[in-house]
Amino acid sequence: MPSGNDNYLTDLDVRIWLRDNDPEANTLLDDFEFSPEEIRTAMTLTVDYWNDQPPQLRNYDYDKFPWRSQLLTGTAGNLLYIAANRYRRNALQYSAGGLTIQDQEKYQQYDAAGHRLFESYKEWVTRHKRAMNAEQGFATI
Numbered sequence: 001m002p003s004g005n006d007n008y009l010t011d012l013d014v015r016i017w018l019r020d021n022d023p024e025a026n027t028l029l030d031d032f033e034f035s036p037e038e039i040r041t042a043m044t045l046t047v048d049y050w051n052d053q054p055p056q057l058r059n060y061d062y063d064k065f066p067w068r069s070q071l072l073t074g075t076a077g078n079l080l081y082i083a084a085n086r087y088r089r090n091a092l093q094y095s096a097g098g099l100t101i102q103d104q105e106k107y108q109q110y111d112a113a114g115h116r117l118f119e120s121y122k123e124w125v126t127r128h129k130r131a132m133n134a135e136q137g138f139a140t141i
Helices: 011-015 038-051 068-090 108-139
Strands: 095-097 099-101
Touching: 011 038, 038 068, 038 099, 038 108, 068 108
Parallel strands: none
Antiparallel strands: 095 099
């Protein structure tokens, strides 16, 4: 049986970790960077990755996933990928009067940060599922 926290990960937990909990602190956006729907989608994609990887031990939903810290890591990675796609789509260099503005040229940094986080999550999934599978195999002997 997995050990972990019975309390599910909330939007606020994710926002605090990503420093997206105060719209006024997002000086360029003056809003939250991530919508509640984006956070839920990122959580769902993270748990879907767990559910899709062999071996098939037990499937979860994002509100029942017992490893909050790992769900947070994967969710943050997915959110950064989502943001990178938005920044990539809206990237436009603007020059006027010798001043160049590139406020949407953040996709490479967001992609890199998202990749680091989601790779860490993927490695954890592989190690954890392997350990759980071995534990279940020895329990039946």
